[in-house]
Amino acid sequence: MEKLVDVLAKLSREIGHLEEAAKDQFDFKELTLTQMNYLETISQLGNPNLTELSAELHLTKPTVKAAVDKLIEKDFIYRVKSDGDRRSAHFHLTVKGKLINHTHDFAHKQMAEIIIGKLDETEVGLLGMLLEKIFRNP
Amino acid sequence: MEKLVDVLAKLSREIGHLEEAAKDQFDFKELTLTQMNYLETISQLGNPNLTELSAELHLTKPTVKAAVDKLIEKDFIYRVKSDGDRRSAHFHLTVKGKLINHTHDFAHKQMAEIIIGKLDETEVGLLGMLLEKIFRNP
DNA sequence: GATTATAGTTAGAGAAATCTAACTATATTT
DNA sequence: AAATATAGTTAGATTTCTCTAACTATAATC
Numbered sequence: 001m002e003k004l005v006d007v008l009a010k011l012s013r014e015i016g017h018l019e020e021a022a023k024d025q026f027d028f029k030e031l032t033l034t035q036m037n038y039l040e041t042i043s044q045l046g047n048p049n050l051t052e053l054s055a056e057l058h059l060t061k062p063t064v065k066a067a068v069d070k071l072i073e074k075d076f077i078y079r080v081k082s083d084g085d086r087r088s089a090h091f092h093l094t095v096k097g098k099l100i101n102h103t104h105d106f107a108h109k110q111m112a113e114i115i116i117g118k119l120d121e122t123e124v125g126l127l128g129m130l131l132e133k134i135f136r137n138p
Numbered sequence: 139m140e141k142l143v144d145v146l147a148k149l150s151r152e153i154g155h156l157e158e159a160a161k162d163q164f165d166f167k168e169l170t171l172t173q174m175n176y177l178e179t180i181s182q183l184g185n186p187n188l189t190e191l192s193a194e195l196h197l198t199k200p201t202v203k204a205a206v207d208k209l210i211e212k213d214f215i216y217r218v219k220s221d222g223d224r225r226s227a228h229f230h231l232t233v234k235g236k237l238i239n240h241t242h243d244f245a246h247k248q249m250a251e252i253i254i255g256k257l258d259e260t261e262v263g264l265l266g267m268l269l270e271k272i273f274r275n276p
Numbered sequence: 277g278a279t280t281a282t283a284g285t286t287a288g289a290g291a292a293a294t295c296t297a298a299c300t301a302t303a304t305t306t
Numbered sequence: 307a308a309a310t311a312t313a314g315t316t317a318g319a320t321t322t323c324t325c326t327a328a329c330t331a332t333a334a335t336c
Contacts, residue, residue: 001250001254003266003270004250004253004254004262004265004266005243005246005247005250007266007269007270007273008153008246008249008250008269009242009243009246010269010273011149011269011272011273012150012153012242012245012246014273015146015150029196033171033172033175034171034172037171058167104147104150105143105147107150108143108146108147108150109143111146112139112142112143112146114272115142115146115272116139116142118271118272118274119268119271119272123268123271124142126264126268127142127265127268127269128141128142128145130257130261130264130265130268131145131146131148131149131265132141132145133256133257133261134149134252134253134256134257135145135148135149135152136256
């Protein structure tokens with residue numbers, strides 16, 4: 001257990017570094033840390049409305065409205081009116097906004113390459129199976 | 139490769155969620171997202187001085203000075219004068235500031251528990267060995 | 277159908293985060 | 307030892323982030 005925790009820490013630190021590096025590359029100087037956080041949260045929640053997004057971020061609705069208005073203006077997200085409820089609308093990432101996820105994808109791809117460089121084919125297959133088993137549903 | 143990337147994405151997303159949850163728990167409402175980022179970066183750099191911290195964050199020195207002054211006031215970090223260079227000082231996390239790292243530790247421990255719940259003893263041992271091999275130095 | 281609840285908006289104010297320009301003190305170079 | 311470079315600081319201004327209070331429009335409940 002102790003050892004497993006250690007090695008998980010290393011893995012997550014390594015992935016963290018790779019993501020940081022990817023973010024630096026992807027010229028996200030156009031966005032503040034806070035704004036990036038909004039994009040990530042919108043992506044994680046999967047097209048939330050204002051109420052859901054505010055709840056997740058522990059911020060008030062006027063605060064979040066101001067932020068998303070700015071992100072819309074900068075073409076990172078857009079609004080889609082709800083069919084069911086005419087009061088409400090959901091936020092979607094634009095193509096530009098989805099770049100934020102590419103930083104994750106990039107990091108994971110690099111990690112995969114590191115792994116393939118360190119393990120032989122059998123071991124890679126084994127690792128894949130084990131991780132898959134961990135995330136299998138039931 | 140494709141499959142490995144997928145499963146790494148799941149793993150890192152899962153650890154991410156656990157860290158978010160841990161942060162919520164640890165009543166870091168006292169800190170803004172930005173301030174948490176300062177603490178994490180100070181921890182990662184290992185007691186940087188103002189110049190190093192500014193460079194890493196891509197921010198000007200007056201900006202970073204204002205931020206660290208506030209973190210010192212709130213007792214999350216402290217200044218240690220450099221022996222060699224009398225102009226300079228390094229930032230260290232206080233006991234309170236180190237709590238930021240506990241959120242990571244917490245997440246990794248929980249992840250380890252999930253893994254132990256999903257795999258049998260042999261498989262856990264195997265996974266540990268594989269991950270260790272990945273992070274072995276040469 | 278009237279009342280209450282929910283989703284989002286607007287206006288205005290204050291705190292947080294950032295910058296540039298100008299400065300002091302110590303180190304390094306010439 | 308004079309000139310230049312580096313580490314950090316100060317002052318002042320601007321932008322970003324956040325809040326509360328009051329509002330509109332639609333939905334749900336009674």
